[in-house]
Amino acid sequence: xxxxxxxxxxxxxxxxxxxxxxxxxxxxxxxxxxxxxxxxxxxxxxxxxxxxxxxxxxxxxxxxxxxxxxxxxxxxxxxxxxxxxxxxxxxxxxxxxxxxxxxxxxxxxxxxxxxxxxxxxxxxxxxxxxxxxxxxxxxxxxxxxxxxxxxxxxxxxxxxxxxxxxxxxxxxxxxxxxxxxxxxxxxxxxxxxxxxxxxxxxxxxxxxxxxxxxxxxxxxxxxxxxxxxxxxxxxxxxxxxxxxxxxxxxxxxxxxxxxxxxxxxxxxxxxxxxxxxxxxxxxxxxxxxxxxxxxxxxxxxxxxxxxxxxxxxxxxxxxxxxxxxxxxxxxxxxxxxxxxxxxxxxxxxxxxxxxxxxxxxxxxxxx
Amino acid sequence: xxxxxxxxxxxxxxxxxxxxxxxxxxxxxxxxxxxxxxxxxxxxxxxxxxxxxxxxxxxxxxxxxxxxxxxxxxxxxxxxxxxxxxxxxxxxxxxxxxxxxxxxxxxxxxxxxxxxxxxxxxxxxxxxxxxxxxxxxxxxxxxxxxxxxxxxxxxxxxxxxxxxxxxxxxxxxxxxxxxxxxxxxxxxxxxxxxxxxxxxxxxxxxxxxxxxxxxxxxxxxxxxxxxxxxxxxxxxxxxxxxxxxxxxxxxxxxxxxxxxxxxxxxxxxxxxxxxxxxxxxxxxxxxxxxxxxxxxxxxxxxxxxxxxxxxxxxxxxxxxxxxxxxxxxxxxxxxxxxxxxxxxxxxxxxxxxxxxxxxxxxxxxxx
Numbered sequence: 001x002x003x004x005x006x007x008x009x010x011x012x013x014x015x016x017x018x019x020x021x022x023x024x025x026x027x028x029x030x031x032x033x034x035x036x037x038x039x040x041x042x043x044x045x046x047x048x049x050x051x052x053x054x055x056x057x058x059x060x061x062x063x064x065x066x067x068x069x070x071x072x073x074x075x076x077x078x079x080x081x082x083x084x085x086x087x088x089x090x091x092x093x094x095x096x097x098x099x100x101x102x103x104x105x106x107x108x109x110x111x112x113x114x115x116x117x118x119x120x121x122x123x124x125x126x127x128x129x130x131x132x133x134x135x136x137x138x139x140x141x142x143x144x145x146x147x148x149x150x151x152x153x154x155x156x157x158x159x160x161x162x163x164x165x166x167x168x169x170x171x172x173x174x175x176x177x178x179x180x181x182x183x184x185x186x187x188x189x190x191x192x193x194x195x196x197x198x199x200x201x202x203x204x205x206x207x208x209x210x211x212x213x214x215x216x217x218x219x220x221x222x223x224x225x226x227x228x229x230x231x232x233x234x235x236x237x238x239x240x241x242x243x244x245x246x247x248x249x250x251x252x253x254x255x256x257x258x259x260x261x262x263x264x265x266x267x268x269x270x271x272x273x274x275x276x277x278x279x280x281x282x283x284x285x286x287x288x289x290x291x292x293x294x295x296x297x298x299x300x301x302x303x304x305x306x307x308x309x310x311x312x313x314x315x316x317x318x319x320x321x322x323x324x325x326x327x328x329x330x331x332x333x334x335x336x337x338x339x340x341x342x343x344x345x346x347x348x349x350x351x352x353x354x355x356x357x358x359x360x361x362x363x364x365x366x367x
Numbered sequence: 368x369x370x371x372x373x374x375x376x377x378x379x380x381x382x383x384x385x386x387x388x389x390x391x392x393x394x395x396x397x398x399x400x401x402x403x404x405x406x407x408x409x410x411x412x413x414x415x416x417x418x419x420x421x422x423x424x425x426x427x428x429x430x431x432x433x434x435x436x437x438x439x440x441x442x443x444x445x446x447x448x449x450x451x452x453x454x455x456x457x458x459x460x461x462x463x464x465x466x467x468x469x470x471x472x473x474x475x476x477x478x479x480x481x482x483x484x485x486x487x488x489x490x491x492x493x494x495x496x497x498x499x500x501x502x503x504x505x506x507x508x509x510x511x512x513x514x515x516x517x518x519x520x521x522x523x524x525x526x527x528x529x530x531x532x533x534x535x536x537x538x539x540x541x542x543x544x545x546x547x548x549x550x551x552x553x554x555x556x557x558x559x560x561x562x563x564x565x566x567x568x569x570x571x572x573x574x575x576x577x578x579x580x581x582x583x584x585x586x587x588x589x590x591x592x593x594x595x596x597x598x599x600x601x602x603x604x605x606x607x608x609x610x611x612x613x614x615x616x617x618x619x620x621x622x623x624x625x626x627x628x629x630x631x632x633x634x635x636x637x638x639x640x641x642x643x644x645x646x647x648x649x650x651x652x653x654x655x656x657x658x659x660x661x662x663x664x665x666x667x668x669x670x671x672x673x674x675x676x677x678x679x680x681x682x683x684x685x686x687x688x689x690x691x692x693x694x695x696x697x698x699x700x701x702x703x704x705x706x707x708x709x710x711x712x713x714x715x716x717x718x719x720x721x722x723x724x725x726x727x728x729x730x731x732x733x734x
Contacts, residue, residue, distance in 0.1 A: 073639065073666065080636045103636060107667035269447045269470060272440065299440065300474035 001037050001065025004087045005057055007078060007100065013044045013057040014075045016230055019201040021071040022048035032068040033075075034112045035088070037061050045117065046071060049235075051198050052118040053205075056229040067096055068112035077105055118233045121224035126217045127161050127187045131206040131227060134214055137168050137179045138203045140330040140356065145196040146172040156193040156237040159216070159223075163189075169244060170196070175323050176244055176359040192218050193241055198234035205230070247346070247359065252339035254286060256310040260336045263291075264328040266304050270295045271321040273302055281318030281363035286310060286340075295321075317343045318365035327358040368404050368432025371454040372424055374445065374467065380411045380424040381442045383597055386568040388438040389415035399435040400442075401479045402455070404428050412484065413438060418565050419485040420572075422597040430456075434463055435479035444472055485600045488591035493584040494528050494554040498573040498594060501581055504535050504546045505570045507697040507723065512563040513539040523560040523604040526583070526590075530556075536611060537563070542690050543611055543726040559585050560608055565601035572597070614713070614726065619706035621653060623677040627703045630658075631695040633671050637662040638688040640669055648685030648730035653677060653707075662688075684710045685732035694725040 014033065022030035025048070034045040042061060045054040067090045078086065081100040089097045090109065098105040138157075146154035151173070158169040164186040168179045202225055206214060214227035218236070225232040270282045273295045285292040288310055294303040317340060327349055328336070339348040343365065349358040381400065389397035392415070401412040409428060412421040434457045445453065448467040456464045457476065465472040505524075513521035518540070525536040531553040535546045569592055573581060581594035585603070592599040637649045640662045652659040655677055661670040684707060694716055695703070706715040710732065716725040 076639050077636065080632065080639065082632065102673070103633070103669065103671040105636075105667060105669045265447065265449065266470070269444065269472075272443050272447065300472060302470065302472045304470040306469070 001035065001067055002063035002087075002089045003035075003037055003042055003059050003061050004085055005042065005059025007081050007083050007086050009057050009059065010086055011078050013055050014071075014078060016055045016205050017044045017046040017053045018071055018075060019205055020046040020048050020051045020053040020232075028070075028110070029068065029115055031071055032110070032112075032115070033071045034066065034068045034115045036066045036112070037064045039064050045115070047116045047118060049116065050195065051201060051232065051234045052116070053230065053232050054118055055231075065090060066112045067094055067109040068115055069096055069107065069109045073107055077107070118231065119222055121217055121222045121233055122219050123217050123224075124219075125188050125190055126215050127166065127183060127190070128185075128213055128215045129166065129181070129183055130210045131212040131214045132208055132210045133181055135203050135206050135208065137166070137181060138199045140179050141168050141170045141177040142196060142199055142203075143170075143326045143330065144172050144175050144177040145170045148172075153193060153237055153239050153241060155197075156195045157199060158241045159190070159192050159194055161187055161190045163187075169241070171242060171244065174320070174361050175327070176247065176357075177327065178244075178248075178354075178357040178359075180355050190218050191241070192223060193237040193239070194223055195234060195237055198223075198232070202232055205232075248348075248357065249341070252312065252341055252348075254310065254312040254315045254340040255337065256286060256291065256308040257335050257337045258291065258306060258308045260328055260331060260334060262306050263336070264325060266293055266306060267321045267324050267328070269304070270302050271325065273297045273299045274321065275299060279320070281365055282321045282324075283316065283318045283365055286315045286317070288314070315340055315343065316365070317347070318363045319347075319360065320363055323360045327360065331356065331358075368402065368434055369430035369454075369456045370402075370404055370409055370426050370428050371452055372409065372426025374448050374450050374453050376424050376426065377453055378445050380422050381438075381445055383422045383572045384411045384413040384420045385438055385442060386572055387413040387415050387418045387420040387599075395437075395477070396435065396482055398438055399477070399479075399482070400438045401433065401435045401482045403433045403479070404431045406431050412482070414483045414485060416483065417562065417602060418568060419483070419600045420597065421485055422595075424596070432457060433479045434461055434476040435482055436463055436474065436476045440474055444474070485598065486589055488584055488589045488600055489586050490584050490591075491586075492555050492557055493582050494533065494550060494557070495552075495580055495582045496533065496548070496550055497577045498579040498581045499575055499577045500548055502570050502573050502575065504533070504548060505566045507546050508535050508537045508544040509563060509566055509570075510537075510693045510697065511539050511542050511544040512537045515539075520560060520604055520606050520608060522564075523562045524566060525608045526557070526559050526561055528554055528557045530554075536608070538609060538611065541687070541728050542694070543614065543724075544694065545611075545615075545721075545724040545726075547722050557585050558608070559590060560604040560606070561590055562601055562604055565590075565599070569599055572599075615715075615724065616708070619679065619708055619715075621677065621679040621682045621707040622704065623653060623658065623675040624702050624704045625658065625673060625675045627695055627698060627701060629673050630703070631692060633660055633673060634688045634691050634695070636671070637669050638692065640664045640666045641688065642666060646687070648732055649688045649691075650683065650685045650732055653682045653684070655681070682707055682710065683732070684714070685730045686714075686727065687730055690727045694727065698723065698725075 030048045036043045042059045087099045094109045096109045160167045164183045166181050170177050217224040280297045283294045290305045292305045346359045397415045403410045408423050409426045454466045461476045463476045527534045531550045533548050584591040647664045650661045657672045659672045713726045
């Protein structure tokens with residue numbers, strides 16, 4: 001193999017596929033980047049079995065070929081090169097010779113014969129949306145997946161398409177996050193559970209741009225994200241997702257509107273008084289015009305009031321402040337509306353058209 | 368005690384004195400900030416015995432008094448407050464009541480009776496220079512102090528004043544860094560060893576401004592840094608500093624001038640091939656117009672050449688790349704000049720007027 005390309009182009013490609021490099025693994029291939037060059041394109045591939053990424057970079061091909069290189073060393077070398085043309089040439093012993101201006105490197109590689117290529121994903125069922133929208137939807141739901149491998153389904157997110165609506169759901173036993181987005185056209189219905197890790201890595205490499213599209217193809221076992229010159233393939237999580245519809249009551253006894261930033265900042269201050277060893281809830285007293293917040297722990301105490309617009313009954317209710325803050329941090333609205341039933345039922349933060357719904361369970365408090 | 372001040376002013380003061388708060392200590396006072404209020408000023412004080420800091424903040428005093436508060440909790444609370452006026456009031460039980468807009472906090476404090484105040488430093492001998500200059504001098508020498516407590520003197524820096532020259536020296540057994548600066552006037556001679564930790568913390572709180580002065584007062588045991596509304600007092604290290612003058616030969620057999628950035632970047636790339644377990648030196652071959660750099664380890668190999676302007680003999684010499692990089696990173700000159708004698712003698716990076724001298728020992732290489 002003998003290729004050349006600009007350092008910035010190569011570095012960009014390496015950064016993309018590196019998201020699928022296993023940091024620790026007994027199998028050397030999982031820590032490698034494969035460079036595969038045909039007569040027409042230079043492809044970088046990495047695959048840690050859970051998630052596989054390939055991307056095509058621009059460059060000149062003098063000789064087609066293939067080599068697997070240690071991802072960390074290769075990436076470190078390219079990063080430290082001057083912003084200039086990089087040449088990579090391999091010999092029969094799979095030594096890679098990397099040159100840039102007056103720097104020359106020799107690093108050992110392997111043939112890549114036993115490299116794990118990305119699984120073939122049939123392109124029957126798909127949806128298309130902007131990269132920005134997907135990135136936002138992930139950011140606004142990913143915080144409430146579970147990290148407990150014992151409840152595998154909870155470590156992923158439900159992606160459900162009905163007509164022209166995409167619904168994304170995550171939950172961890174204490175809360176549920178739901179985002180709905182309207183797609184530009186209708187697609188065939190789908191319902192899959194995508195691993196949280198895949199979504200986390202994906203959102204690091206897709207763009208913040210409403211004009212750049214991404215396509216999601218699904219089969220029974222896999223999901224393929226295709227965008228720009230890049231393909232990301234991930235296994236799906238198998239099993240049934242939790243039935244959440246029966247939990248999403250529209251009934252309420254107390255409803256109030258509050259400035260999001262004031263509410264978030266106040267809860268953030270209150271969280272200073274929570275110790276790992278002594279998890280006190282933050283207690284809220286909601287009356288006609290104000291919410292009174294109070295926390296009292298061995299560290300000290302805080303109380304504060306915020307003006308609200310309320311309908312319905314007064315209520316005293318306790319929450320784990322982290323759960324409230326996680327949801328408030330990802331909502332972009334200036335004012336939010338919260339619906340409650342009683343001190344033991346979940347509260348809902350939702351907007352008028354239900355494009356987001358955050359359900360949070362309260363913590364029981366002494367009466 | 369009953370005071371009020373702007374959040375930003377209080378936060379700024381807390382950030383300054385926090386540099387002298389002990390992160391882990393069995394003595395609660397070392398983890399506290401003392402607020403001491405006379406009729407005329409509000410003072411914040413922290414002291415971890417090695418280093419003590421006090422700073423005066425602006426505010427209104429309704430009632431003089433004193434309280435010691437846990438530094439972390441106090442700092443966290445103030446940081447999370449809105450940008451508004453903060454009121455602090457203490458009661459007879461040393462509970463502190465902190466208010467800001469509609470937030471109210473109660474946290475426990477102590478009387479501060481047994482607080483370690485800053486030692487009194489006699490103001491006989493002093494020097495004065497700009498905060499920026501002191502900050503630069505620290506940055507350009509602090510990297511070569513030793514972290515080995517067994518050689519206590521090496522964990523500090525020599526500050527030596529002769530007439531109107533301040534010389535700052537650090538060394539760790541492999542290298543020596545020397546910076547000389549000309550002061551605006553002549554001062555009484557002094558020669559003290561300041562703990563590296565003090566200098567590190569100090570350089571975080573002094574300004575990047577050539578117009579802001581700082582004064583250094585020294586006694587046999589202490590150094591006092593006085594600037595803006597702040598005093599930093601530190602113990603000095605006791606003992607004789609190493610005699611370095613006999614090591615600073617002006618003789619050389621090889622002298623060359625090189626572009627600093629090219630040289631640094633090249634060594635940085637070479638350092639990728641060094642493993643903790645297998646410390647290979649970087650080998651340089653210096654001939655008339657070029658320096659050829661080479662490293663060859665179990666990870667791979669690199670070689671590169673850089674144009675130089677040379678006088679004197681050709682030379683082959685090996686270095687620990689870290690020591691070269693540390694010095695090159697803090698030199699601001701575009702081109703630097705390096706002086707060498709032979710493969711076993713130290714090399715010198717120095718400028719024409721010796722305002723900086725970096726001595727680095729080579730590593731022996733197979734002939």
